[in-house]
Amino acid sequence: MAQNIFYYYFQTPSMSDLSMFFEPKSIAVVGASTNPKKGGHNILKNIIKSWGKERLYPINPKADEVLGVKAYPSLLDVPEEQIDLVIIYINAKYVLDILKQCEKKKVRGVLIESAGFAEVGGEGKKIQEEMERFAKRTGIRIWGGNCMGYIMDGLITTFLDIKEVPVGGLSLVGQSGYFSGAIYEYVVTERKLGIRKACSIGNKTDVDENDMLGDFLKDDKTEVIVLYLESFKDGRRFYELSKEVSKKKPVICLPGATSEAGKTAAASHTGAIAGSASFEILESILGKQAGVVLIRDFEEMFDLAEGFLRLPLPKGNNLGIITITGAGGVVASDLAYQYGLKVPSLPSEVEEKLKTVYPSWMPPKNPADSWPAFEQHGVIPVLKTELEAMLSNDAFDMLLIIMASIKVALDFNPEIIGEYIKKYNKPIVMWITGEKEVTEEWVDRLRKSGGVAYDGVETSIKVLRKMYDYYLYTQKKDLSLEEIS
Amino acid sequence: MAQNIFYYYFQTPSMSDLSMFFEPKSIAVVGASTNPKKGGHNILKNIIKSWGKERLYPINPKADEVLGVKAYPSLLDVPEEQIDLVIIYINAKYVLDILKQCEKKKVRGVLIESAGFAEVGGEGKKIQEEMERFAKRTGIRIWGGNCMGYIMDGLITTFLDIKEVPVGGLSLVGQSGYFSGAIYEYVVTERKLGIRKACSIGNKTDVDENDMLGDFLKDDKTEVIVLYLESFKDGRRFYELSKEVSKKKPVICLPGATSEAGKTAAASHTGAIAGSASFEILESILGKQAGVVLIRDFEEMFDLAEGFLRLPLPKGNNLGIITITGAGGVVASDLAYQYGLKVPSLPSEVEEKLKTVYPSWMPPKNPADSWPAFEQHGVIPVLKTELEAMLSNDAFDMLLIIMASIKVALDFNPEIIGEYIKKYNKPIVMWITGEKEVTEEWVDRLRKSGGVAYDGVETSIKVLRKMYDYYLYTQKKDLSLEEIS
Numbered sequence: 001m002a003q004n005i006f007y008y009y010f011q012t013p014s015m016s017d018l019s020m021f022f023e024p025k026s027i028a029v030v031g032a033s034t035n036p037k038k039g040g041h042n043i044l045k046n047i048i049k050s051w052g053k054e055r056l057y058p059i060n061p062k063a064d065e066v067l068g069v070k071a072y073p074s075l076l077d078v079p080e081e082q083i084d085l086v087i088i089y090i091n092a093k094y095v096l097d098i099l100k101q102c103e104k105k106k107v108r109g110v111l112i113e114s115a116g117f118a119e120v121g122g123e124g125k126k127i128q129e130e131m132e133r134f135a136k137r138t139g140i141r142i143w144g145g146n147c148m149g150y151i152m153d154g155l156i157t158t159f160l161d162i163k164e165v166p167v168g169g170l171s172l173v174g175q176s177g178y179f180s181g182a183i184y185e186y187v188v189t190e191r192k193l194g195i196r197k198a199c200s201i202g203n204k205t206d207v208d209e210n211d212m213l214g215d216f217l218k219d220d221k222t223e224v225i226v227l228y229l230e231s232f233k234d235g236r237r238f239y240e241l242s243k244e245v246s247k248k249k250p251v252i253c254l255p256g257a258t259s260e261a262g263k264t265a266a267a268s269h270t271g272a273i274a275g276s277a278s279f280e281i282l283e284s285i286l287g288k289q290a291g292v293v294l295i296r297d298f299e300e301m302f303d304l305a306e307g308f309l310r311l312p313l314p315k316g317n318n319l320g321i322i323t324i325t326g327a328g329g330v331v332a333s334d335l336a337y338q339y340g341l342k343v344p345s346l347p348s349e350v351e352e353k354l355k356t357v358y359p360s361w362m363p364p365k366n367p368a369d370s371w372p373a374f375e376q377h378g379v380i381p382v383l384k385t386e387l388e389a390m391l392s393n394d395a396f397d398m399l400l401i402i403m404a405s406i407k408v409a410l411d412f413n414p415e416i417i418g419e420y421i422k423k424y425n426k427p428i429v430m431w432i433t434g435e436k437e438v439t440e441e442w443v444d445r446l447r448k449s450g451g452v453a454y455d456g457v458e459t460s461i462k463v464l465r466k467m468y469d470y471y472l473y474t475q476k477k478d479l480s481l482e483e484i485s
Numbered sequence: 486m487a488q489n490i491f492y493y494y495f496q497t498p499s500m501s502d503l504s505m506f507f508e509p510k511s512i513a514v515v516g517a518s519t520n521p522k523k524g525g526h527n528i529l530k531n532i533i534k535s536w537g538k539e540r541l542y543p544i545n546p547k548a549d550e551v552l553g554v555k556a557y558p559s560l561l562d563v564p565e566e567q568i569d570l571v572i573i574y575i576n577a578k579y580v581l582d583i584l585k586q587c588e589k590k591k592v593r594g595v596l597i598e599s600a601g602f603a604e605v606g607g608e609g610k611k612i613q614e615e616m617e618r619f620a621k622r623t624g625i626r627i628w629g630g631n632c633m634g635y636i637m638d639g640l641i642t643t644f645l646d647i648k649e650v651p652v653g654g655l656s657l658v659g660q661s662g663y664f665s666g667a668i669y670e671y672v673v674t675e676r677k678l679g680i681r682k683a684c685s686i687g688n689k690t691d692v693d694e695n696d697m698l699g700d701f702l703k704d705d706k707t708e709v710i711v712l713y714l715e716s717f718k719d720g721r722r723f724y725e726l727s728k729e730v731s732k733k734k735p736v737i738c739l740p741g742a743t744s745e746a747g748k749t750a751a752a753s754h755t756g757a758i759a760g761s762a763s764f765e766i767l768e769s770i771l772g773k774q775a776g777v778v779l780i781r782d783f784e785e786m787f788d789l790a791e792g793f794l795r796l797p798l799p800k801g802n803n804l805g806i807i808t809i810t811g812a813g814g815v816v817a818s819d820l821a822y823q824y825g826l827k828v829p830s831l832p833s834e835v836e837e838k839l840k841t842v843y844p845s846w847m848p849p850k851n852p853a854d855s856w857p858a859f860e861q862h863g864v865i866p867v868l869k870t871e872l873e874a875m876l877s878n879d880a881f882d883m884l885l886i887i888m889a890s891i892k893v894a895l896d897f898n899p900e901i902i903g904e905y906i907k908k909y910n911k912p913i914v915m916w917i918t919g920e921k922e923v924t925e926e927w928v929d930r931l932r933k934s935g936g937v938a939y940d941g942v943e944t945s946i947k948v949l950r951k952m953y954d955y956y957l958y959t960q961k962k963d964l965s966l967e968e969i970s
Contacts, residue, residue: 115857120846161892176812182889182919189921230815256815259822265815265852279819296820298813298918299941327661328783330715330741330750334764335781337744361605367750372600404667407646433783434667436674455940456784 016214018207020109021143022152022197024084025055028075030098031089032058032066039159040089043113044069046156050165055080075101082106087157092116092127092145099134112145113159118203119146128205135206147202148180151195158200168194169223170305173212175201175230175256183298191302192447193309196222208233213241213251223249224308226301230256230266239290246291250308250470253292254301255282291473293466303454307463310452311427313471314464316397318342320390321367322383324374324409328402328431329367332457339465343367344395353389357382379412391424398427398464402457405434405442414442418449427467429453429460501699503692505594506628507637507682509569510540513560515583516574517543517551524644525574528598529554531641535650540565560586567591572642577601577612577630584619597629598644603688604631613690620691632687633665636680643685653679654708654794658697660686660715660741668783676787677932678794681707693718698726698736708734709793711786715741715751724775731776735793735955738777739786740767776958778951788939792948795937796912798956799949801882803827805875806852807868809859809894813887813916814852817942824950828852829880838874842867864897876909883912883949887942890919890927899927903934912952914938914945
């Protein structure tokens, strides 16, 4: 059984060749409008900005040029024998005609951003079935329809007006246009994460999540993968692929439509028919066996993306807690217990080091309740002593720091956290509360220095736990590969 | 049995008289320092700002005056026969001497903000035991030690420098100074909640959570109560009291030290010996039987406080979802299922109304996937139609709105949400994502208009579920009261 699967996987590397989309040498845009309010206008604008005007062909029978680029009445009029990528943003009912032209122009990939296919049923469903047959017959890859294209450094194809692409290691796939729109803005402006490839794959007529995983596996610049999926096109292959990808980089997946109510909603959203299995079943298969980090909400998706992108993995489950408030230490200990992390006692050598900055009436412990020491020596000298003593000791695999952005703690310096993460290669997460403005400034500086802060103790602990689970997965020996050899 | 408990409860109303703290006619501050860096200086400064200088007596043997107020060498020198409230912020070892002076001056309440008592063990523990005996013998109420006093409109007693007290219906009790410090700043600046009484009760030598609950029960200005407790001084009484209070106003409780690790941490934080029972046991007793809203983290505490303070209770568990993204509708439906909320189909009369703004190829459903309609008519006309149709129908008890703060949706107007909450007396919560700056402005305006936005779909659904559970509790007939009559 295992052999068959691997045979299939290794024999079909071409499934993952998406270079016609990510590295096209020529692009035509069908529906490139001169009206700045239209999506087809934005598509062209984004391409010009990110990719350039050379070998770019707006298709518009009513205009001589669009955005300063010479336009052509139809694909067949383009003065090249072959076109790599055609982007379509016109009424669904004309799409099949355009596809015929694509075949004539030896197009390699077609990105269909128009809606009105399987997700609306009836005639739209029939058109999509025809598109699927076309892709199989011709080998021309079809991305979409009912999608919003992709955003990456060097090429933006979405119909929303995109300002900038901060470059980074996050590649995401959304079976929803939301991921090229509001979620994209959120990731960039609120989470300040850098993007490698942000992909909206819509109805998955042809190109699907498995193609994406295959591409991300080979793409060295992709460090962390997040997926929002309302269905699995080929569950078996997804399982095998994610099992492989997870060995190299984390795959964070939010499966939509895991309940009856969700399935009903998904059917009219992306035309997904079956939806996925229950969350629990997915967790037991994809989570436990294939290393996929499964989650239930969008915020959790980016909490984890931040953790994986910015922090080293914890190599054990022993949590050290440094806290400005006793209450935080208590709640963090309770939550650590709930999520199965250990809160070990301070080894005597660590205790001795902490005693040098703790007042005599306050014996240091884990959680390290640091307020009296902070008050006596200032935050930074105490924190340095604690970080050095705890991180250098094998008793601790990761740290949670609870800090208050209030006047009496304002000598805190977020950059110190990033320094110590690098020095000891152990993850440190923070929960900061207090004055909004100060908190925001600290969180920003923390991120720049290589640290992470979360909204709440529970979120912090949950992320550390999931990162540790993922670490355990990467350490597993792959029995199936051994069986094969 | 039930009779005994109520007998006890109704026979001891004086237990809840905390007027010596909340409405003192005279105050002395022992340890009122002339040094602006000292907590004792801030205490006096806060009192002057919030309460005034009349009948205020700084006690400081080394100064003639502090902050422009005449000082006295000792309590015994104060030129009044009797003093209502004495606040102490000096080394723990001198506290028993001061208490003797308090007895002589017929003091009604003593607030001890100094630390160094049961939480440090040894001599400190003995002093606290002595304080406890003193309170019992004399009837003088002791608040603290190892606490940070309280903050309310008209009187601020904490040793941190407090800028302002936005007045509102939230009363909170923290068995930790954090609640008068960073958490207080957070609640005020980030959550923008108005405060009735923010109380740090520290080691609970005498005044405890039960006194607080009794006070809040009688206090009409307290609308919502939040508690952080590391131990229950008298669990039976807490159960009976919270059962009563919960009938009138929600009691949100974060129990600390529900695990072994948490108990160890709590022992050195507030000297709490046993900690509380496991979270599950507390949930089955306090949650299920006494209506207490139990939670595990600080952020959750204020998510719920916001919900209860700003929104009407849902009177059923039928959730309507209006979303700018299909993906949001799918994930919200899955999470509703997970938390036991129903996502009913649109009744035909609602469907007909929505059809007037939906494109013909997009039949309206619940979740109401509104993007195509928004695109056609603008956000506000569509949203109004949806809100009116769904809220006016008995099929829906509450709404979740998922909105994107992106350019194409910028005609959205958060105030409309507040209007509709008032008009139909049903809760609406929002999850907004997109551009950070726009999101923040919308959340602010939403709050001002009487709405709430949460970080994430899961948080939104969780809050609605807990509010519905609380509603169910308020509808229960109280069998014990009937048994008595």
